[in-house]
Amino acid sequence: MFKKQSVSAYSKKVRAREASAEKTVTQLIDGQREPNKKLNAILEINERALQRAKEVDEGRFDKGRLTGVPILVKDNFCVAGQSATAASRILENFKPPYTAHCIQRLEDEGAIIIGKTNMDEFAMGSSNENSFFGPCRNPWNLDYVPGGSSGGSAAAVAAGLAPISVGSDTGGSIRQPASFCGVVGIKPTYGAVSRYGMIAFASSLDQAGTFGRSVADAALALEVMIDHDTRDATNVRTPFATLSTNKSLPLKGVRVGVVKEYMAADLNKELREAIEGNIETLKQQGCEIVDVSLPHTDYAIPVYYLVAASEASSNLSRYDGVRYGLRDLSSPTDEPLQDLNDFYKRTRSHGFGDEVKRRILLGTFSLSAGYFDAFYAKACQVRRLISDDFKNAYEKCDFIVGPVSTAPAFKMGEKKDDPISMYYNDILTTPASLAGLPSMSLPLGLSSERLPLGLQVIAPPFHDDKMVMFANALEELIGFTEVCNV
Amino acid sequence: MAAKYNIQAIADLACLKIEDKDLGAFERHFEKILEYFATLEGVDTSGVDPMITPHGIQSPLRADQVKQELSVEKILENAPEVKDSLFKVPPVV
Numbered sequence: 001m002f003k004k005q006s007v008s009a010y011s012k013k014v015r016a017r018e019a020s021a022e023k024t025v026t027q028l029i030d031g032q033r034e035p036n037k038k039l040n041a042i043l044e045i046n047e048r049a050l051q052r053a054k055e056v057d058e059g060r061f062d063k064g065r066l067t068g069v070p071i072l073v074k075d076n077f078c079v080a081g082q083s084a085t086a087a088s089r090i091l092e093n094f095k096p097p098y099t100a101h102c103i104q105r106l107e108d109e110g111a112i113i114i115g116k117t118n119m120d121e122f123a124m125g126s127s128n129e130n131s132f133f134g135p136c137r138n139p140w141n142l143d144y145v146p147g148g149s150s151g152g153s154a155a156a157v158a159a160g161l162a163p164i165s166v167g168s169d170t171g172g173s174i175r176q177p178a179s180f181c182g183v184v185g186i187k188p189t190y191g192a193v194s195r196y197g198m199i200a201f202a203s204s205l206d207q208a209g210t211f212g213r214s215v216a217d218a219a220l221a222l223e224v225m226i227d228h229d230t231r232d233a234t235n236v237r238t239p240f241a242t243l244s245t246n247k248s249l250p251l252k253g254v255r256v257g258v259v260k261e262y263m264a265a266d267l268n269k270e271l272r273e274a275i276e277g278n279i280e281t282l283k284q285q286g287c288e289i290v291d292v293s294l295p296h297t298d299y300a301i302p303v304y305y306l307v308a309a310s311e312a313s314s315n316l317s318r319y320d321g322v323r324y325g326l327r328d329l330s331s332p333t334d335e336p337l338q339d340l341n342d343f344y345k346r347t348r349s350h351g352f353g354d355e356v357k358r359r360i361l362l363g364t365f366s367l368s369a370g371y372f373d374a375f376y377a378k379a380c381q382v383r384r385l386i387s388d389d390f391k392n393a394y395e396k397c398d399f400i401v402g403p404v405s406t407a408p409a410f411k412m413g414e415k416k417d418d419p420i421s422m423y424y425n426d427i428l429t430t431p432a433s434l435a436g437l438p439s440m441s442l443p444l445g446l447s448s449e450r451l452p453l454g455l456q457v458i459a460p461p462f463h464d465d466k467m468v469m470f471a472n473a474l475e476e477l478i479g480f481t482e483v484c485n486v
Numbered sequence: 487m488a489a490k491y492n493i494q495a496i497a498d499l500a501c502l503k504i505e506d507k508d509l510g511a512f513e514r515h516f517e518k519i520l521e522y523f524a525t526l527e528g529v530d531t532s533g534v535d536p537m538i539t540p541h542g543i544q545s546p547l548r549a550d551q552v553k554q555e556l557s558v559e560k561i562l563e564n565a566p567e568v569k570d571s572l573f574k575v576p577p578v579v
Contacts, residue, residue, distance in 0.1 A: 093564075094564055095563070095564065096564075097556050097560040097561065097563065097564070098556060189541075190539075190540040190541065191540070191541060191543055204538060204539045204540070230546070230548055233545040233546065234539060234543050234545075236541070236543060296529070298525070299525065299526055299529060301522070302522060302523040302525060302526050303526070305519070305523070306523060306526075313500060317500075317501070320501075321566065322565075322566075322573050322575055323561075323564070323565055323573055324564035324565060324566075325564070325566075326566075327566035327567070329576070332505075337576060337578050338578075339578050340578050341498075341501060342578070343575065343576070343578050344501040345501050345502060345503045346503070348501055348502055348503075349502055349503040349504075349505075352502070354508070354511075357502055357504070357512075358512065358515060358516075360500045360502060361493065361496050361497060361500060361502070361512070361516065362516070362519065364496050364499050364500040365491060365496050365516075368496070368499060374527075375523070377536055378526050378527075378529075378531060379526065380536030380537055380538060381529075381531035381534040381535075381536045381537075382526055382529050382531060382534075383536070383537040384534050384535055384536060384537035385529065385531070385534060387537055387540070419515050419518070419519060420518055420519065420522055423519075434537075434540075435540060436539075436540025436541055461540070461541055
């Protein structure tokens, strides 16, 4: 029902009583059952969604920008009364008593949260294979990964299980799954969306964002989520109050940067051709194509993984089995508890998966006495150089366009036991994350194997509105209309 | 940056226990990751100000006001074990 209809058009109909939110929500909840058995994209359906849809139909939210719009939310956001597991055993039974600020904003505008989506445990992964609840699959081909960590949110929108979903992006966790699943995914400037109520992974990188079938859909939900909130100390007042969801930037004279290092990467042939074709089209439309260089790109992976793991090792120390979440004190040898540290260790070792443990270990190591300067501090210095690379590039161009990943989706299991190869996935998304820049992924076409190809747009900080307008223009030019059937 | 490390000692700092059967895999991965990360060594960072958070965001101060947010009962609903409005843990001494 949302394949050809924008969410704003649908919402208008609900407000005019020409469409029923209850009917829509019922259809979506009934309709997801069969496809979700194959995809494992949705972890939990919100039992209160129907009741809320009835309230919407009764006119309680007639002034909302998202009246009656069904939305799926990644399982690392708190929604009061619903589970928030971050796809980890350690939070399997956690039901937060409060709602994340950005999700509350969506609800205040009349949106209906219909469920929670699968993800890599604590958002650590690029394939959604690290979920305690089993992997999510790519709706274009079930043998392939949907990307990660917001794999469930991307796959659900691609499969039509909801028109919009919310995700989080720490090093590419919205953009990469959006590109693997052929949907639009937007990560705003760091600080634009409050992180209050979003389960922390790496606090200087984590940023909430949205998925949609179109730029306008994803941008409308994001616009609602962007709000100043004093409960997140890194949240900022953005210079824009709304996003131009339906305006296209006139392309004539726009300076489009093409990153030498991104195009020199070992890119898949079809993906390269699609990107180069798009750049050529932009040139024909009057854009000025500018070659730019981000010389520290090669260091983005070590820097990202050191910074993110260090922050994660600190953030995840809160899971101790005392106040909330899992408490599992069992031991294979039935030994009695030795001391308080043993108490913590047992629960944490039972509760976290291997990738989470690996990153906690890496972060603990890089923050430990004797290694701090060589690892964490050094990574923070190189992070500055990566950020400065972008500053220099934006003196010559207005936006950067390029690939999101080096290839389309890969097969399930292909990289699972090779962390370096999995980490390398993020080479083209982590630089913008480290610099805190707004960036997004747009579907560009399909490969010969019918797997989606994505285009990344990166804008200067707080140019989110301009980026959306540019993306609207790109979307018109690309004219991607393919849909997948699950 | 040929760092020497002991996985069990790091795990101890992180309050994690790595089972003996998993130790080999963790060590192998750790070694590969650190080897890759050693490329940072070659970057000249003399005089570079470390970047801790984007856009130079400074933590703002707010008025210290008492607010009623969540009730104790609500918070305790997620606790593994509770006694008399307190988190209960087994004796470990």
